[in-house]
Amino acid sequence: MKLPLSWLREYVDVDASAEEIAERLTFSGTEVEGIEHVGAGCEDVIVGEVRAWEKHPKADRLRLCRVFDGEGELPVVCGADNFDVGDKVALAPVGATLPGGMAIKEAKLRGEISQGMLCAEDELGLSADHAGIMILPADAAVGTPMLDVIGGIETVLELEVTWNRPDCLCVIGMAREVAALYGVALKVPEPTFEEKGKSVDEWTRVDVQDAFDCPRYTARVLTEAKLKPSPVWMRRRLTCCGVRPINNVVDITNYVMLECGHPLHAFDSALLKESRIIVRRAAEGERMATLDDEERALTPEMIVIADAERPVAVAGIMGGAGSEINDTTQTVLLESATFDPARTHRTSVALGLSTESSHRFERTVNRETVEWASRRAAALMTEHCGATVAAGVIDVYGGAAELAPITCRLARLESLLGVSLGRDEVLGILEKLQIPVANADDDIITVAPPGFRPDLKIEADIFEEIARIHGIDEVPAADPMGRVVVDADDARPRAVAACREHLVGLGLSETMNYSFLSEQALDRFGKDADGRRVALLDPVSADHGVMRESLIPQMAESLGRNATHQELDAACFEIGRVFYREQGAICEEERLSIGLMGRQAGLDDTSPEGMFLRIKGLLEELLRVQNAPALELQPDAHPAFEPGWCTAILLGGERVGILGLLTAPIRHHWRIQSPVAMAELRLDTILSQVHDVQSFTDIPVYPSMDRDLALIVDESVCHGDVVRVIESGAPGGLTRVDLFDIFRSEEMGDGRKSMAYSLTYRSAERTLTDEETNRVHAEIMDRLRRELEAEIRER
């Protein structure tokens, strides 16, 4: 919210500088996000008068103007068309500098000389308005500084008003805060005006169908209103607050809203059928055009203000186009009311329509001062619109909101803040905040929350008030205290941390991706055949439209993006959650992905086999340090993986993930030339045993016996087969089986290969003899011959 300081100072006598007030407000709960000096930098701009204009001969959109600057006429080329001869305008002559730093020089625009610039409000930093150039009041003295005409430089505080403080959404509310902080009085004007003519009851009638929807509705009627622009000072204050001036009647309703926080609405009484007001729910299928010229579909969930036939305003949000104040308006029906905050909010969301008015009503407006706001507006309208106020007011009011008294214990306050405040200080603070004390004992104070503080409901609310005015930063920092909650356990997060550390130790760099991506990016890795994907109902963009069901697509993309800027070597992992639908329910699961591209320190083999075995080795080592079951791979197929290079990861017999090489089309999407190895698995399957304590086994005392063997087998025989055969039925003495060579030669013939193994035998009880070792070794060789049709050469 924007708060012009000159306005604030009308209600509170404080000499302090803007910076000082800003600091005090920030440290009492209303953060001042910025201080603007509106009009600063406009010192060179003067009042000019348009003496003549004609169309630019070569550009339809430009006008050639003759502008009088008080001494002579200047030729000025202007792109706006909202002015005519005789208008007073903001002229930046040659040599002037504008707030943005732009220096005005003599220029030629499409062949025509221009010796100045006619400025729009946004060019002068006065508002965001760029609809046309700024037109100054007709009585402005030509040649004088423009700032003198508009009231000089205004200092505006930009405030962040928190949700719980609707009372601060107005100048008087902030003045009350400042008055409390500086210990001075709040001066609220008492509106005065004369009532004339027939009574308001003869002009109109108000029916409120539901007092919960509309706890209070007041109507006043003003006649003989003369529509014109409101005074310069009022328009200036509105623009400083970001509200666009319209005409005097509408401006006054907005001015009073900014002043006291009550949104008001003015109807053209002549446009109300039967001149009456009904506050009711919209009927099913009812429609109306709002002031912004949008046709709105209404529902029975919405409160409307209606005349005898049709809705004329969406209650508390926006008026209707059919009853708005217009050039011919003479009789004004002035509404000042309150509406159910929750329903106002829901309607605002449903219509996608958020206004200054709805912003306040959805945060609660004090119903006790509704009538004051109406009188204030009526007084201003008699003064500035020449209007006459009809006698009396219609006030449909079920009574003030019930705000229960609150009991505050000083001992509790002390223990909660950790600092002792005296009873006198507490009472002093409550008085400054205009929170009445109903009863004050030694230790217990009972307060009666005022109507403008609907947020005060419980003891803690009052404590907060006391703490913030006392100065919450005055609370001392107690020495930090340790506290062990004996049965609390965080083994799982610690296991994840250990896993992350192990992965980094294995040379992998951690990556992080968004939890959502585009449907298209997922499709590249396989279509969503069984409806597992979870889409966001209302994504910011289609690029982030679907929750990730796998970490692989983004890992591939991360590697790919690196490849596109010549980072061809990358070894990465990500730990993150994936989301999928299973039997209709949305599930989430934490996964680990690993992606390898190019070389790693000491690992230069980037062949398909090299990459596959590297990621396999990484995973094996990770599983070892996580104390997880040993890695098993099984042939598998997946649309994202190269056929023949795709395996399922099994741990303890359970399928937990996938490992392999990405298909060439996926790689080529990012122009990655070399094979990319990728693995993904359920993280929880490798966490549970990481904290297990290892128990020591004796280091072997007796020497081992090594025996090598080389076998020539069919290509279809895998290393795994050989190990399985060797280990099946081997005596306990076989402790290691190491593959140390594979080769192929013409001599062996096509489809054959030689595999050389070193077998280590050892006994924990004694030194094995040559004889027994040879016997066992021979048995193994026999089995290999028998089961794998191996041809064996002993070494």
Add this chain to the structure above:
Amino acid sequence: MAVFFGQMQWGWDFEGDETVNLETLKRTVAEGLDEARTAETADAVEAVRIKYLGRKGLMPQVMKELKTVAPEERAEVGRLANTFKKELTELLETRKKELSGDAKAIAEPVTFDYTLPGRGPRRGTRHPISTVIEEAVAIFGRMGFTVAEGPDVETPYHNFDALNTPGYHPSLDRQDTFWLDDGRLLRTQTSPVQIRVMESRQPPVRIVTPGRCYRRDTTDATHSANFHQIEGLYVDRDVSLADLKGTLAYFAHEMMGPDVAVRFRPHFFPFTEPSVECDFSCHVCNGAGCRVCKGSGWIEIAGAGMVDPRVFEKVGYDPETTTGYAFGMGIERIAMIRYGIPDIRLLYENDMRFLRQFG
């Protein structure tokens, strides 16, 4: 019977009852050769010679005991003993030469280019986000906080209602929250984890909840549709705002530097009352004002406060006897300030040139 196998650290055990056999001899052989290879001085080489080959050494003893060896092993033991004597003698000669500098045992270093690049495994790098999370967890861990986790997909009840959020708070708006078609949503904060923990146990509760959160923000240099938070909750008896301040002050100087101070500004959060925003003094300029702190000397880091009694009521705690504080802060923000990262998107691009800058 002389026995020499029950070797002990400080001498020879002649009291044992093992006899000379092939197995024990093999062990002696292995030990002898090893001792010869590892002898570091000429004296040590001589000691090995005396121990095994000297007049009262082990080998002469073995030859003497040969007749007691089992007949089927006797020949083999004899052969092994002789081979060993020959091998050991040669080895001791070589070793003596090596030690006296006669042999060029190691390639002379004069031509070796020690400036060649080092080889071997390299560690990977941790992501700044997880580094900050784990350091924060460790700092709070020293004060007895343990980590609690919860789901990313949350119920509106846990994300909003139980946290005392009014039914029509702006943050409940569709435009700020990602909703799913089952009526649930992606959590906008990690506070629902605190609710889940309080629902599942009685006080004391002392937890931190790091995790991923989601807001329907358009991504730019300082906003990201998903981000990380760490929140903390301490619920017990007689917990005060002063305790909260002390805890955050400790965190501030452990995380950002020993000279970093904290200050409280009043604020509003539905979950806490009183609520504060907590600023850290700028670690770059020590409060003097610089680009990082936008000239103010302070950086807004955390939201915090005393848990609202209405929250305790929701989870079934007695608001009369229970007090507690809660705090929360953005991990990305801390990481960006700490490492001087100018744009939040860098954290999610996984550019190796970025990642490699972090340990």
